[in-house]
Amino acid sequence: xxxxxxxxxxxxxxxxxxxxxxxxxxxxxxxxxxxxxxxxxxxxxxxxxxxxxxxxxxxxxxxxxxxxxxxxxxxxxxxxxxxxxxxxxxxxxxxxxxxxxxxxxxxxxxxxxxxxxxxxxxxxxxxxxxxxxxxxxxxxxxxxxxxxxxxxxxxxxxxxxxxxxxxxxxxxxxxxxxxxxxxxxxxxxxxxxxxxxxxxxxxxxxxxxxxxxxxxxxxxxxxxxxxxxxxxxxxxxxxxxxxxxxxxxxxxxxxxxxxxxxxxxxxxxxxxxxxxxxxxxxxxxxxxxxxxxxxxxxxxxxxxxxxxxxxxxxxxxxxxxxxxxxxxxxxxxxxxxxxxxxxxxxxxxxxxxxxxxxxxxxxxxxxxxx
Numbered sequence: 001x002x003x004x005x006x007x008x009x010x011x012x013x014x015x016x017x018x019x020x021x022x023x024x025x026x027x028x029x030x031x032x033x034x035x036x037x038x039x040x041x042x043x044x045x046x047x048x049x050x051x052x053x054x055x056x057x058x059x060x061x062x063x064x065x066x067x068x069x070x071x072x073x074x075x076x077x078x079x080x081x082x083x084x085x086x087x088x089x090x091x092x093x094x095x096x097x098x099x100x101x102x103x104x105x106x107x108x109x110x111x112x113x114x115x116x117x118x119x120x121x122x123x124x125x126x127x128x129x130x131x132x133x134x135x136x137x138x139x140x141x142x143x144x145x146x147x148x149x150x151x152x153x154x155x156x157x158x159x160x161x162x163x164x165x166x167x168x169x170x171x172x173x174x175x176x177x178x179x180x181x182x183x184x185x186x187x188x189x190x191x192x193x194x195x196x197x198x199x200x201x202x203x204x205x206x207x208x209x210x211x212x213x214x215x216x217x218x219x220x221x222x223x224x225x226x227x228x229x230x231x232x233x234x235x236x237x238x239x240x241x242x243x244x245x246x247x248x249x250x251x252x253x254x255x256x257x258x259x260x261x262x263x264x265x266x267x268x269x270x271x272x273x274x275x276x277x278x279x280x281x282x283x284x285x286x287x288x289x290x291x292x293x294x295x296x297x298x299x300x301x302x303x304x305x306x307x308x309x310x311x312x313x314x315x316x317x318x319x320x321x322x323x324x325x326x327x328x329x330x331x332x333x334x335x336x337x338x339x340x341x342x343x344x345x346x347x348x349x350x351x352x353x354x355x356x357x358x359x360x361x362x363x364x365x366x367x368x369x370x
Contacts, residue, residue, distance in 0.1 A: 022145075036132045053078045074095075079113070080153070088124075092121055118131065138180070148164050183269075183307075186308055189225075198250070211306045338356060
């Protein structure tokens, strides 16, 4: 399929690094090689990293987009439980075995797991080589592929080992969403709903109104949704590249969400856990007085419209969930910290502080009542 009109959203990398753009358009998956060479001309050899599911679907096309040049495909077993230091080691060893030097680059082809893992490989291989992110899931398109956060999980929690490594480019082709199961489309929409919750209430409500088109993978509906979410995230990360302030608002729903995900042994998908986490954190915000009453209920309506869960699975013991909260990256001096809504579409701001200390008692109350 030939590429149609392309829309670009600029992102400021900061820290003296080169800014980049997110390119969105149908058919772009067949242009990856061309774009990669243009945005990272110093990289003469490329490797494409994908999980075995996405590799089987799109690996040959992306490798072929390099026009016959040697661009091998490296795969790993699909699933969050494979986003580990052991997989990082195996992939970097495979690159060493192929004699790839500092004049090489990485294409991260896949969902959020692949983007994080392959991005971390690129960030650390020979102290850093370029990476081009090619997200193939909604969650990666609207969130994880943008912003330069990479990393792997440990037994203690998600993304505890990682690095900031902005991509040279992000290439989004909405047509690849058609190969996803409906459940995976739904879970990806959790991050889009989050963008509406923290920055644009009308956008959040619009997701609910267009729920069936989005869940069924209608390309134009997906394209418009992806563009608006990228605009929201790019606006935030461009103002806070290293998560030292404003960027923390993107963690709304993720503190409790990550704890739920880990406590479930990743039986909950990332998007499902974040959906529940957003509801719980909105309820917690109402309980402690940061969030307008009724905000959680309106958030529940949007999430249910896109077929996402809104309650803690009863088999997840609140005490076990709390045990994973201590590993959250926002913890300071042992104090749990969370992002709260002021109301749907706006985050609670206490004089430029976005993550707020919260006591264990209210957290337990919300967990037990969910």
